[in-house]
Amino acid sequence: MNVRTRFAPSPTGYLHIGGARTALFSWLYARKMGGAFILRIEDTDRERSTQASVDAILEGMAWLDLGHDEGPFYQTHRFDRYAEVIQQLVDSGHAYRCYCSKEELEQLREGQMARKEKPRYDGRWRDRQDETPPEGVDPVIRFRNPQTGVVDIDDLVRGKITISNEELDDLIIARSDGTPTYNLTVVVDDIDMQVTHVIRGDDHINNTPRQINIMRALGYEPPKFAHLPMILGSDGQRLSKRHGAVSVMQYRDDGFTPQALLNYLVRLGWSNGDQEIFSREEMIELFSLEAVNRAPSAFNTDKLLWLNQHYIKTLPVEELAAQLQWHLQEQKLDVSNGPALADVINAQRERAKTLVEMVAISRYFYEDFADFDPTAVQKQFKADTADNLQTVHDEFAALSEWKAEPIHAALQAACEKLGLKLGKVGPPLRVAVTGAASSPSIDITLELIGRERSLARIQRAVSFIRTIPC
Numbered sequence: 001m002n003v004r005t006r007f008a009p010s011p012t013g014y015l016h017i018g019g020a021r022t023a024l025f026s027w028l029y030a031r032k033m034g035g036a037f038i039l040r041i042e043d044t045d046r047e048r049s050t051q052a053s054v055d056a057i058l059e060g061m062a063w064l065d066l067g068h069d070e071g072p073f074y075q076t077h078r079f080d081r082y083a084e085v086i087q088q089l090v091d092s093g094h095a096y097r098c099y100c101s102k103e104e105l106e107q108l109r110e111g112q113m114a115r116k117e118k119p120r121y122d123g124r125w126r127d128r129q130d131e132t133p134p135e136g137v138d139p140v141i142r143f144r145n146p147q148t149g150v151v152d153i154d155d156l157v158r159g160k161i162t163i164s165n166e167e168l169d170d171l172i173i174a175r176s177d178g179t180p181t182y183n184l185t186v187v188v189d190d191i192d193m194q195v196t197h198v199i200r201g202d203d204h205i206n207n208t209p210r211q212i213n214i215m216r217a218l219g220y221e222p223p224k225f226a227h228l229p230m231i232l233g234s235d236g237q238r239l240s241k242r243h244g245a246v247s248v249m250q251y252r253d254d255g256f257t258p259q260a261l262l263n264y265l266v267r268l269g270w271s272n273g274d275q276e277i278f279s280r281e282e283m284i285e286l287f288s289l290e291a292v293n294r295a296p297s298a299f300n301t302d303k304l305l306w307l308n309q310h311y312i313k314t315l316p317v318e319e320l321a322a323q324l325q326w327h328l329q330e331q332k333l334d335v336s337n338g339p340a341l342a343d344v345i346n347a348q349r350e351r352a353k354t355l356v357e358m359v360a361i362s363r364y365f366y367e368d369f370a371d372f373d374p375t376a377v378q379k380q381f382k383a384d385t386a387d388n389l390q391t392v393h394d395e396f397a398a399l400s401e402w403k404a405e406p407i408h409a410a411l412q413a414a415c416e417k418l419g420l421k422l423g424k425v426g427p428p429l430r431v432a433v434t435g436a437a438s439s440p441s442i443d444i445t446l447e448l449i450g451r452e453r454s455l456a457r458i459q460r461a462v463s464f465i466r467t468i469p470c
Contacts, residue, residue, distance in 0.1 A: 003035030004196045007061075007068075008186070010042045011053035014247035015060035017239065017299065018201060018231050021265045025228060026199045027066045028266070028287040038193055039068035044075045044185055060248035064258050065280075073193070075185050082180035085188050085218065086141055086173060094217040095173060097139035098125040120169040138176035143184075143214055145170050151209035156226035156289040158202070163209040171210055183207055187214045195223050199289070202227040226289045229269055229296045239299055253330075255354025257323060259315065260308035268297040277310060309353045317342045320349070327359045338366035339448040347440040347448060361438070365448050368457070369435035372464065376437040380428040386465040388418055388425055389432055393458040402451040408443040432461030 005026040009019050030037040039061070043049040058072070075082075089095035098121075100108075109119045126144060133139065146165045153161040173184040180188075186207075190198065205227050212222045231239045251261050263278055270293065272278075272286045312320065321341050328335060335341050344362050352358035363369070372381075395410040395417075415425050426442050433454050439445040446454045 001196055002194075003030055003033035004038060004194055005030045005035065005199055006038040006040050006190070006193065006195050007066075008040040008042050008189070008200075009057050010045060010048075011050060011057060012045060012048040013053055014056045014249065016247065017265070019057075020060065020064060020248050020261070021231065021268055022200055022228060023061065023066050024064070024262060024265050025226075025270070025287075025289075025292070026197075028283055029197060029199060029289060030069075031284045032287050035196070036069040037066075038073070038195065039071035040073045040075070040189060040193070041071075042075050042182070042185065044180060044182065046076070046179075049076075056247065056249065063249065063252055064262055070193070073189070075189065078185070078189070079180070081192070082185055082188055083178070086180065086184065089143065089173070089214075089217060090141060092217070093144065094214075095141050095143050096126060096170075097133070098142045098170075098172075099133045099137045099139045100125065101134075101137050121171075123170055126170060140172045140176050141174035142170040143173045143210075143217070145210070145213055151212050153208055153212070153225055156197075156224055157229075157292045158205075158227055158294055161205065161208075165209075165213070168210055168213070173214070183210050183214065187211050187218070190223060191215065191218065191220050197224050197226065199226045199228065202229055226292070228292065229294060231268055232296045232298050234298055234300055236298070252326070255327065255356030255358070256304065256308050257311045257315065257320075257355070260304065260311045263307050263311075264304045268299070269293045277307075305353050312349050312352055312355070312358070317345050320345050320355075324355055324359065327355050331356075331359045331363075333359055333363055333366060335366050339450070343448060347444050351438075351440065364434045364436075364439075368453070371435065372431060372461070373436040376431045376435075377468075380431045380437065381461075381465045381468060382428075385428045386462045388414075388420070389429065389458055389462050389465070391418055392425065392429055393455060393462070396446075396451075396458070397455060399451075402447060404441075404443040404447045407446050411443065428461075429458070433457045 007019075007023040007026050009015065009023075015023075027037050029035075041054055041057070043054070061068070086095065090097075100121075105121070108122060112119050121142070125142070145168045149165050151163045151165065151168075153163070155161050171183055172181055174180055189195075190211075208225055208227070215222045233239050248261070252258070259280075262280070262283070266278060266283050266287070267276065270287065270291055272291065275286075278286070324341065324345070335344075338344075344365055345358070348358050348362055352361060392411060392414040395414040396407065399406050399410055411422065411425065411429070415422050418425065427437065430439050430442055430445065431437060433439075433446060433449055440448075449457070
């Protein structure tokens with residue numbers, strides 16, 4: 001079998017975490033089986049679908065590097081095809097026109113609820129096709145669902161699911177204005193695109209037996225289905241914005257790498273023993289639908305941050321530099337006047353959990369800071385600090401080479417002259433050249449800041465300290 005999977009989002013909002021996981025699992029299965037991954041935009045909801053949402057979905061897929069083999073296909077470009085299939089179903093007796101008014105359907109619903117019955121269409125126009133239709137009512141077209149038997153679904157994640165046809169009413173496949181509905185368009189698209197495996201969230205389970213019946217009425221056997229469990233917040237509640245259910249691109253904006261997000265998503269409901277870190281190649285090699293958990297998964301931001309820090313530490317510096325460009329522009333940091341970005345990344349990668357943080361803590365390498373951190377000043381700038389820093393400054397000024405090793409030797413020489421240990425001189429020196437109490441090792445920090453900036457900042461700190469009242 002030539003495996004063909006699809007990801008079919010509705011462009012009524014951004015690409016969120018649940019959608020991204022569905023896309024990833026569909027992409028992985030296609031890659032694992034040497035098949036094709038199709039991107040389809042289900043944009044028939046004209047009132048809610050927007051081009052901005054389409055763009056957000058495409059941007060999110062591109063950022064995650066989940067490339068599609070075919071598409072994107074747009075359902076709004078296929079209305080003629082849907083109309084053809086709807087007429088085919090009517091002509092074959094598998095669909096019929098229903099002239100119920102909205103008021104009539106509302107009365108039916110209210111009566112059923114009053115009797116504590118499941119609200120559903122009762123098929124009143126199913127066998128009334130010879131009657132004169134009422135005036136002023138544009139009919140919908142309903143699928144004539146089988147009234148006996150069952151629909152068996154051999155779900156690749158959940159196992160066997162059996163739905164009685166008696167539980168299914170005659171669903172609308174064309175609205176009164178002639179536009180097709182979701183369950184019809186999905187079936188036609190999956191047939192025409194020869195989809196073999198439908199991997200999607202378990203919120204679609206109720207749609208699956210209806211779609212299977214429509215597909216069989218058209219003379220086709222349905223694809224295999226795999227319904228993924230939902231993602232919950234850490235509190236066990238349905239995932240919402242407060243848990244992290246935001247746009248995939250918000251994670252980019254917040255400084256996450258796509259590698260970390262993909263690694264995190266693949267572990268939301270799937271596992272390979274106790275392994276936590278997966279390269280893209282390992283995901284493809286090891287992924288299987290049989291190993292997807294049936295139980296819901298809990299979203300854990302701390303785990304995502306841990307993964308992100310791992311990738312910041314281990315990704316090639318060229319890859320991180322490319323990803324940092326967007327954040328540098330957003331934070332308006334010009335790195336053209338200062339050390340090589342790759343050198344700063346290597347100095348800071350052990351210290352940053354996000355790319356946003358990496359830019360923020362690296363600003364002093366490229367720009368002079370306005371003020372010293374007050375807490376650091378109070379702790380590190382004492383009455384004798386000015387003289388100590390002046391001694392350090394003079395040792396540095398005599399250096400012929402501004403590299404970490406000679407810088408370290410000059411600092412040791414200054415400590416010996418002062419009769420102090422490095423632990424007494426290094427911290428105030430760090431505040432003097434960075435403005436705060438935290439940085440990479442002081443010799444690396446000074447090398448990256450550069451000779452002129454370092455000497456000027458030390459001299460500035462000396463002058464500042466001498467203005468502080470004793």
